[in-house]
Amino acid sequence: MDLKFVQTTCPYCGTGCTFNLAVKDGKVVGSAPYQRSPVNLGKTCPKGTYAYEFVNSEDRLTTPLIKKGDEFVEATWDEAYALIAEKFKGYKPSEIACLSSARTSNEDNYAMMKLARGVFKTTHIDHCARLCHSSTVAGLAAVFGSGAMTNSIPDIEESKCVFIIGSNTFEQHPLIGRRVAMAKKKGAKVIYADPRYTPTARQADIYMQFKSGSDVAILNCMMHEIIKNGWEDKEFIANRTTGFEELKAVVMKDDYSPENVEKISGIPAAQLREAAEMYAKAGSGALLYSMGITQHTVGVDNVKSTANLQMVTGYLGRPGCGVNALRGQNNVQGACDMGALPVVFTGYQKVIDPAAHKKFADAWGFPDGICEPANGYEVTTLINVLADKPGEIKGLYIMGENPMLSDPNLNHAKHALENVEFMVVQDIFLTETAELADVVLPATCYAEKDGTQTSTERRVQKWRKAQDPPGQSKLDWKILAEVAAAMGYADQFTWETSEDVFNEMASLTPSYHGMTYERLDKPEALHWPCPEVDHPGTPILHTQKFGTPDGLGILTPLEWKAPAEVPDEEYPFVLTTGRCIWHWHTGTMTRHSETLDHEVPTGWIEINTEDAEKLGIADKEIIRAITRRGEVEVPAKVTDDIMKGVMFMPFHFKECAANMLTNDALDPVSKIPEYKACAVKVEKIQEA
Ligand code: SF4
Incomplete structure (x- = not known):
């Protein structure tokens, strides 16, 4: 028996805990503590402890799929790439949009950013940081000059x-x-x-x-x-x-x-x-x-x-x-750092800044140039454009995102995605979003690749390959490089290893400039900014001055404003949403973990005990929750833990999807939706 332990970083929340994967005869079979990380000191939560379970799930995607009629049929990589290149070559840059991923590595996000801006030449690239912490990036950058913890x-x-x-x-x-x-x-x-x-x-x-x-x-x-x-x-x-x-x-x-x-x-x-x-x-x-x-x-x-x-x-x-x-997803900080946002290249270098635009255009060397020096659509704007102006965006490339469960007002999101002429989804499972795609590409998970992710505290840490990928699945950045080659840009994507991708990114990114894979191999890794190879990294920001032009923090007078939708006679309660300890995001990984799914197999709606009594609702009773946007049937959890007049639903569960109900009204600056407050009513389900 061949048994080894491979140190890696947790693929779930933004804390960035380190643990070991136990690998037996070439397959990941368990996890074990890694004591030397200063982040988690050898401990993990249930998600991290069981993060090995989904890796060898029978449901993993193992071959490219192309939709024929309403069905997916297995295809070769060459067939999939040829179809993608044919379709995307037929679209103007402004007709293409890309969604990158807070779940994948920095290297994958950098590759997606380069594919979008260099190959497709589109300005439209974003990812789900828009939905969780875009207000952090916008708010803290405005007052401190840096949008991070x-x-x-x-x-x-x-x-x-x-x-x-x-x-x-x-x-x-x-x-x-x-x-x-x-x-x-x-x-x-x-x-x-x-x-x-x-x-x-x-x-x-x-x-x-x-x-x-x-x-x-x-x-x-x-x-x-x-x-x-x-x-x-x-x-x-x-x-x-x-x-x-x-x-x-x-x-x-x-x-x-x-x-x-x-x-x-x-x-x-x-x-x-x-x-x-x-x-x-x-x-x-x-x-x-x-x-x-x-x-x-x-x-x-x-x-x-x-x-x-x-x-x-x-x-x-x-x-x-x-x-x-506290950033939600394992690499949401990194995906932002890598420029998977509609306004910046890596390290928050503005696309509209002529010097930054020239720097990337020169370094990448695309013979026909890169995207315009202009800002693109945020993902929430993109969804509205898809819904309201069919045909404006024709090609959509999604890597490791599941908007069909994570977007607010899911009926609207589904309508929007159904308007896309040609959609590619690159993922590790056939998600609710992948089911709508024209081409599905099988990717690798954290346990099958070397790479880096940047946790909520700006700490850049490594993933290390523990097993071979299943079937024909490939590294995300490699798939993107091969798509680029199929589009005629092989010379700009000559990386052979994840380290090659990282080194190219670091050479263009001042805050990562002093980082190398070798330096990141220490248990404590490095916090950005780390501008030089002898720089120790920066655990605490703003010790002497802020990153604003005059170095001063900006105090902002702010008046309180009510949420966009408040309770009324018809919808008398406030609905708020969130997570539970056993599941993560849209459940793509945790619901493929036997232990985690066994612990919490479905969703619920929390209702205050007094409110439930007035409504005649019993604990565990299946009820109907309704907002102006949709309705779901969901078990009630009657509890004093939630205040009167407020209800709560976790958003991980497709069978009672909280986001059927949530409001897609946006913050005017960051374009983040108001997931945390909308008006809801609940009713008993009458027996037939
Ligand atoms: Fe740590 Fe978060 Fe993973 Fe739990 S889910 S082990 S807290 S990184």
Whole structure:
């Protein structure tokens, strides 16, 4: 028997835990702790522990598929490439769009970005960061000059007070939750604000239950109390920020007094006062947030508001502090860093900047040039264009994304995707989206490739190949390079290894410039920015100055605005959505894990006990949830953990898809949809 252990990085959440894959006779058969990672210190959550189970699922895609009529038939790679090249050569650049993937490696995302802008010459490339943290990128970049988590995961342990808002950290980022618990063990206080009494709430010294969509009011109220009592960090505000007087003029309005914010949020005024005092007087405070903050029509305002609080308290640029945006997917930070966004090349170099555009055009050497120096469609805009203007986009290439379960208002998304003339999906399973494709290409998963991913804390870590890919499946970047060759651009895609792709990317990306595979082999890997080969990496950002033109953080006066859709007589409840610890995103991988799927085999809707009594709904009863966009039948979970008037659904489950119900109204700046608040009604299902 041949047994070996291969160190790799977890393919699920953005924490970036390291573990070993156990490989027996050439096949991945289990996982084992890797003790030396400073991220997870040998521990994993259930998803990471069982991340080996889907790898050899019988449902893996193993051969290219081409749709004939309504059926897929197996094809050779040459047949698939020839069809893709024939179709895409027939479209103008503006008629092609590409969706890259927060699940695949940096190398894969870089290759997709180069294929889109260099081969297809389209400006339309995006990925699902649009749906989870585009407001973080837009909001933090505007006020700090960098749109990423400011501090590191181990650093959270140094905090004297951790303030978590809009993140169920202990379920969604469990090994970051463990750091919060370690901080608490050292004496830190924990303040938690969320509409649900989640496992994270159990850790809190102060738990503030609030109506989804009142975040800016709550944060303004905390600043109101802090400034009123003179607890703000005057020195930090004077030396490191701009705009304090304008901010003060807004937050000190009576609208944001604790009594008035109690009316908006449902949080008792006394608790708001207590939280403000506890936080301001702690001495160091790490603010953690996730999609409870970002997925709103005011997502960018929410993000800027968290930054305001951290600047007012001076909790930035030092240990135990920071705006810690917890990115959801394993490589959503990396996919953004790689320029899989409609406005930037790698490292956030703007496509419309003539110097950046020339730099990439020169380096890539396409004889007929690259895309226009213009911004493309965000994925949410793209879906609307597909739905409303059939024929404007004709060719769509999707790598490792499943919009047919992850997009809001799924009836609308399905209508949009059905309008695409020719769609290619590259994935490891036949997802709900792949079922709509004309060509499906079988790709490899994390266990079958070398590569890198960048976790939420900007730490760039390696995947290491543990087994051969199943059937004819291939590395994502290799498939993209072969598509490019079929389109006539073999000379621009001559990489032989993942390391070749990484080195080309790093040579064009200042924040990754000092990284090499060799340097990343250390257990602690490297945090970007790492501009030179002797640079140690940067675990904490903004220690001396911010990345803004004058180096000052920008305080932004913000008024609270209600969600786009609020409850009324017909739809009297607020619906919010999220995840559970056992599943991840659209379940493509976790629902192919026997253990994880056994633990939580289907979805549910949480209803407050009093609300359920009034509606005559019993626990576990199958009911119908209805919004203006769709309806689903779903088991009720009657619980006191959710506040009255609010309901919650996880979005992993296709048989009771929460996104049939969610609102596709967008934040005007980041174009993120409002997944976290819409109006819903529920009704009993009458027996026939
Ligand atoms: Fe994987 Fe996230 Fe769990 Fe760590 S916390 S094992 S990265 S899913």
